[in-house]
Amino acid sequence: MSDHREMVFSGTRVYLRGLEENDLTLRPKWFNDPEINRTLLMDYPISLATTMAWFRRAAQEQHHSRIDLSICDTATDRVIGMTGLLRIDRRHLHAQFYMTIGEKDYWGRHIPDEVIPMVLRYAFGNLNLNKIYLWTIPANTHARRVYERNGFVQEACMAQHFYCRGALQDIYQHRILKEEWLKDAPRKKTSEGGD
Numbered sequence: 585m586s587d588h589r590e591m592v593f594s595g596t597r598v599y600l601r602g603l604e605e606n607d608l609t610l611r612p613k614w615f616n617d618p619e620i621n622r623t624l625l626m627d628y629p630i631s632l633a634t635t636m637a638w639f640r641r642a643a644q645e646q647h648h649s650r651i652d653l654s655i656c657d658t659a660t661d662r663v664i665g666m667t668g669l670l671r672i673d674r675r676h677l678h679a680q681f682y683m684t685i686g687e688k689d690y691w692g693r694h695i696p697d698e699v700i701p702m703v704l705r706y707a708f709g710n711l712n713l714n715k716i717y718l719w720t721i722p723a724n725t726h727a728r729r730v731y732e733r734n735g736f737v738q739e740a741c742m743a744q745h746f747y748c749r750g751a752l753q754d755i756y757q758h759r760i761l762k763e764e765w766l767k768d769a770p771r772k773k774t775s776e777g778g779d
């Protein structure tokens with residue numbers, strides 16, 4: 585992941601940089617936490633070994649079909665979460681956004697309001713994508729409130745769409761188009777100040 589290790593997006597309270605191998609021990613800690621994994625579309629528990637294998641696979645795809653970033657506290661450099669883009673499609677010009685604030689003492693501080701504009705600015709401004717979408721499970725009302733506050737609109741509820749944790753899960757899909765992002769001057773201004 586050398587290219588993205590260099591990549592830094594600076595906000596006020598947090599910055600984003602490429603995911604590093606040293607960050608990986610945090611993933612099992614976060615994703616095996618029941619309060620976190622019940623909100624995610626993934627199977628658990630995960631081990632450090634499966635995380636390392638995932639990291640090696642993801643490293644091959646960086647720059648092409650995915651970007652994985654660590655969310656770091658500007659004051660302390662502590663890694664508090666992960667974000668990025670999956671399924672980057674350069675023909676259809678879309679990608680899937682994801683985000684987890686794994687350190688729960690950072691919840692409720694509206695950190696996503698810094699993270700989301702930085703990633704969208706990169707997606708629309710640098711990668712020149714046209715649409716960013718994201719998935720939430722129906723119970724994840726907290727996350728949807730965060731995403732809607734940041735300009736995402738719901739465009740679908742897909743019944744029994746994704747298999748994980750032993751069942752086919754329903755999924756809400758939210759999206760933001762580049763033209764919608766550009767229209768929102770205040771958010772654009774915030775993100776322009778961000779890196």
Ligand SMILES: CC(C)(COP(=O)(O)OP(=O)(O)OC[C@H]1O[C@@H](n2cnc3c(N)ncnc32)[C@H](O)[C@@H]1OP(=O)(O)O)[C@@H](O)C(=O)NCCC(=O)NCCS
Pocket residue numbers: 619620623624682683684685686690691692693694695696697718719720724726727729730
């Ligand atoms: C969803 C998530 C990214 C939101 O991060 P956050 O830092 O809590 O975001 P915010 O500070 O904007 O708070 C969002 C809402 O969570 C609620 N919240 C705040 N503190 C909370 C806490 N300690 N516990 C639970 N919910 C809390 C608040 O109601 C807040 O709503 P508000 O906008 O009315 O204040 C984070 O909770 C998370 O990573 N959760 C687990 C993984 C996940 O759901 N990822 C998204 C999957 S698509």
